Amino acid sequence: MKNLCAFLLLVAIPGFAQQSEGISWRALFEIHDARDRVSREARISSRLFQQSPERSNIWRRNRYGNGTTGNKKWTEEIHLNAEKPETLIFITNEPAEYDRLVQSLTSGNEVSNAEGQGFQMLETKTFPSGRTMSSFSKGSRLVEVLSNQKGGAREWIFQLSKTETAAPVAAKDQTPPEITIIEPKLAQTRSLVEVKLSRVFVKVKVTDDSGVRSVMMDDKAVKPDLDGTYNAVFTLPPNLSQKTVEIRATDHAGNVASVQVILKSPAQVPLSAGDEADFDDIAQGRYYALIISVQNYQPGIQALSNPHKDGEALSKVLLSRYKFNPSDVFTLKDPTVAELGQALEKLKANLTKRDNLLIFFSGHGEWDEKIGQGYWLLKDAEPQNQATWISNSTVKDYIRGINSRHTLLVTDACFGGSISTKGTDDAAEKKIYKLPSRIAITSGNLEKVPDNSVFMKYFLERLRENNSKYMPALTFFSSFYTAVISNSGENTPHQPQYSRIDNTGHQGGDFIFTLK
Known part of the structure; x- marks a missing residue:
């Protein structure tokens, strides 16, 4: 029944x-x-x-x-x-x-x-x-x-x-797409490009009258960015001095165009005595950390499970292995916008030009495509109410006002890559570590990332395994970048980012992780 x-x-x-x-x-x-x-x-x-x-x-x-x-x-x-x-x-x-x-x-x-x-x-x-x-x-x-x-x-x-009359039948399109290389800039005029980093950002623009069906880089499909361009990051392993990247575009008529970019990296150069001296000088300053984790939200915004756990794990490894003192590591769990502002104002008042700062954020992020603005969502964020969110531009204003030597921002949130600028930085490549830096490492670019973060798994793992007395943030990032991409899965692909934060006082240096 x-x-x-x-x-x-x-x-x-x-x-x-x-x-x-x-x-x-x-x-x-x-x-x-x-x-x-x-x-x-x-x-x-x-x-x-x-x-x-x-x-x-x-x-x-x-x-x-x-x-x-x-x-x-x-x-x-x-x-x-x-x-x-x-x-x-x-x-x-x-x-x-x-x-x-x-x-x-x-x-x-x-x-x-x-x-x-x-x-x-x-x-x-x-x-x-x-x-x-x-x-x-x-x-x-x-x-x-x-x-x-x-x-x-x-x-x-x-x-x-x-239609009142029969629609005209379009003539068969036989023209392939046009591929324009934007980065690396040298690739616009030559096929062989010598790069100074083992991690290279490749960006292209593809146009076609009948529309672009797909773009492949090294046989991997690449989705268009918000500005219509296509980009990918390629890592040159230490044992591989040259890599050929094939970019292939197909239009809806089936026409195919392809170009090749050959990336050549110089021989790996060990740290010099001058580099070590720079590191020693940087290590004289204090290391501060502000660890922000948000997992409990207002009704209408889904709660998260892992931000507090990830924040606690990061605090533990920084205090146990690196030159961070307990009095200089500040943890904010489920803060409001006002509470975060107070913590950043305190850092602004206390840090000096000799100090180093790491800011970590794990929680929800949002992106407004119309104005090209990213946001962090804190505990008091309301659904569909941007007035209660904290914008990337506000975060950048705080970072610009903090008078540290080096500031490293790490975010594990959706659309986290929107706060930084893609591309390479010649000064950082030359290891001018004495210069001020404002760098961001993010779990993704302009995409959503899962609560159970592959990015944080390898981020924390590399911090625990590192045995180098001095580890620049770029070297650190390169050590886990490939592992994140390879293990994130096809349905939730991660594309971690390392890049400068423009208009905040970056002059080409890099944050240095220093063991105790």
Whole structure:
């Protein structure tokens, strides 16, 4: 009897009925061609969509089935527009459904139990934000597909409309994409580039009239950054003095372009007596640390599990192995914006030009794409209220006001890389450690990172294993960078960053970890 009740309950609630069959183009075209709104709504309802109680023009249904990552649940929507009755919008957030619909739209044969429609692709555009829009036509019918990022997840919007005359068929594109190298700058004029660091930042711009389908660097797919460029970091092991990086771009017409950059590193030079003297001089100053961990938040912001544990582990290794005294290590657990400001003001008042400062932050981070600004979320942060968040520009103002010799900022938070500037620093490469430095090491660039941090695992592990009396932050970073990338997994890729923090007083030096 219980099983029968459960079955009746499922049938009685169409929006939650188990759906295994995806909507077909024939069904969408029938809805689109209906003579009036009442007819359209009847056809939509017959496909087990339910009208939204908040907005009468939106219809939704839940789907259960095999997605790209196994059995899962996802949502589909149909939107009607009273002002533009000639248009119809269908939305899905399941990649497998997007692939099925696009494949059956352009195929002339039956694909995945859906009748092929034989539509012709007109064009594909890639926007600076990384979104893409593709247009398809057949006769007077036009279908536009927009790939959109919503709330950290990808969704695909299919808009159906009609033209008065048949849309023109685009000529076959036979022009490959154009690849422009931005960094290393020397690679713009020569194929062999001698670099001074074992870690090299490569950045390119790719343009194509039909849109860019993919960019590969060393056979690894690279996603576009927020400014539309593509970048990756390559590490040259000590036993490898030369590395060839192949950059390959493919457009939506299948045309391929490729360029090669040959990176050559000089022989490894051991520390000189002058370097050791610089280190000894730096070690005379005091070492301060401000360790900030936030894992308990206001309602509406997901709590985290590991920031306090990671902060405690960092404090322990700094105090036990490195030249940090207990009176100079400050720990803030779940601070408010005001409490963090007070702690930074205290450091500003007490540190001198001979002192060194390490600031660590673990917690939630956010990114405002419209203004290009990153944020830290502290305990009193409110969802969707940036006035209660602390911006990267504010953090940089505090760092600029602290009169230390070297300041190292380490962040393990989403979008942490937004606070720093990508690229190399000639002065740091020359080991001018006496010069002031403002350096950031972040667990990622402009992407989300998981709570269970691979970055922190290897960060702490290398601090515990280090036996060098003096260890520059760049050397330290290079020791765990490859391990983080190799062990972060395909679904949660980490791309740690080491870079200067501009407009804070950086002059080319580097933070030095000094053993006791």
